[in-house]
Amino acid sequence: MASAASFGVQAFFDAVTSTVSYVLHDVASREAAVVDPVWDFDAKSGRSSTLSAQRIVDYLQAQQLDLRWVLETHAHADHLSAAQWLRAQVPAGAAGTAAPVVIGQQITTVQKVFGGIYGMDDCIAPQGADFDRLLCDGDVLVLGATRIRALGVPGHTPVDLAYAVEAAGAVAAIFVGDTLFMPDVGTARCDFPGGDARALYRSISRLLAHPPQTVLYVCHDYPPAWRTAAWCSTVAEQRAHNIHVHDGVNEAAFVAMREARDATLGMPQLMLPSVQVNIRAGRLPDADAQGRRFLKLPVNAL
Numbered sequence: 001m002a003s004a005a006s007f008g009v010q011a012f013f014d015a016v017t018s019t020v021s022y023v024l025h026d027v028a029s030r031e032a033a034v035v036d037p038v039w040d041f042d043a044k045s046g047r048s049s050t051l052s053a054q055r056i057v058d059y060l061q062a063q064q065l066d067l068r069w070v071l072e073t074h075a076h077a078d079h080l081s082a083a084q085w086l087r088a089q090v091p092a093g094a095a096g097t098a099a100p101v102v103i104g105q106q107i108t109t110v111q112k113v114f115g116g117i118y119g120m121d122d123c124i125a126p127q128g129a130d131f132d133r134l135l136c137d138g139d140v141l142v143l144g145a146t147r148i149r150a151l152g153v154p155g156h157t158p159v160d161l162a163y164a165v166e167a168a169g170a171v172a173a174i175f176v177g178d179t180l181f182m183p184d185v186g187t188a189r190c191d192f193p194g195g196d197a198r199a200l201y202r203s204i205s206r207l208l209a210h211p212p213q214t215v216l217y218v219c220h221d222y223p224p225a226w227r228t229a230a231w232c233s234t235v236a237e238q239r240a241h242n243i244h245v246h247d248g249v250n251e252a253a254f255v256a257m258r259e260a261r262d263a264t265l266g267m268p269q270l271m272l273p274s275v276q277v278n279i280r281a282g283r284l285p286d287a288d289a290q291g292r293r294f295l296k297l298p299v300n301a302l
């Protein structure tokens, strides 16, 4: 576990989807937030499992942490969110209610686009109310004396937020979502509906304007063959070594690289199953009279 004086971060890497989920906790109060929990889903069989999310629940219980927030950096297209399952497993803490599921305010834009693609406008709650709280850039959540500041970092999608952890008045760490990856992997794609390489460059520039020692926790790792998965770097390391956006790469060069690269990428394996769940905060479609649930598969829509 990485730790500063006043907060701790524990990572949980899901090798199937290459996703990193995190538990952030405030040491003094034991209040915690979970970032981007994964709900295991096998698209070939349609079978789900809570193995990954159970590891997080076990950790929260073993460490006697009081879950206060479930934070989504964006509506993921590569895994299904375990947010609803996870909040239901953890006993209501001092707040007396299950932890709120949080995402950026722009989720309504993403819901509008994908609601149309899936033909599910009628099952999406108005004004983003499938989520318990929508954040704008600059909004602050609290875990004891630790503050979590939402940073709007659009580009990969319109709704992307990074979560900056402030302790003793300074940003010490940032959960960067899908913006930067590890320096030898580069940056997130921008070719999903509403994606924008120019916006991503500006969002990354904003992240990399933090002090050099600021710790950056990525949302995914796709490690090359010569190393194991990793998720933690610093602003200084990214500025020196990120293969897509190291110091000296200007916006035009980045956009040209990003758009050319995106044109070669296939759809993520779980994109169609996952987005319809994730835009509703990790809720599966309602069960029918026999208790069956069905995901949708839009044809020729993307």
Ligand SMILES: [Fe+2]
Pocket (backbone or CB within 6 Å): 074, 075, 076, 077, 078, 156, 178
């Ligand atoms: Fe993503």
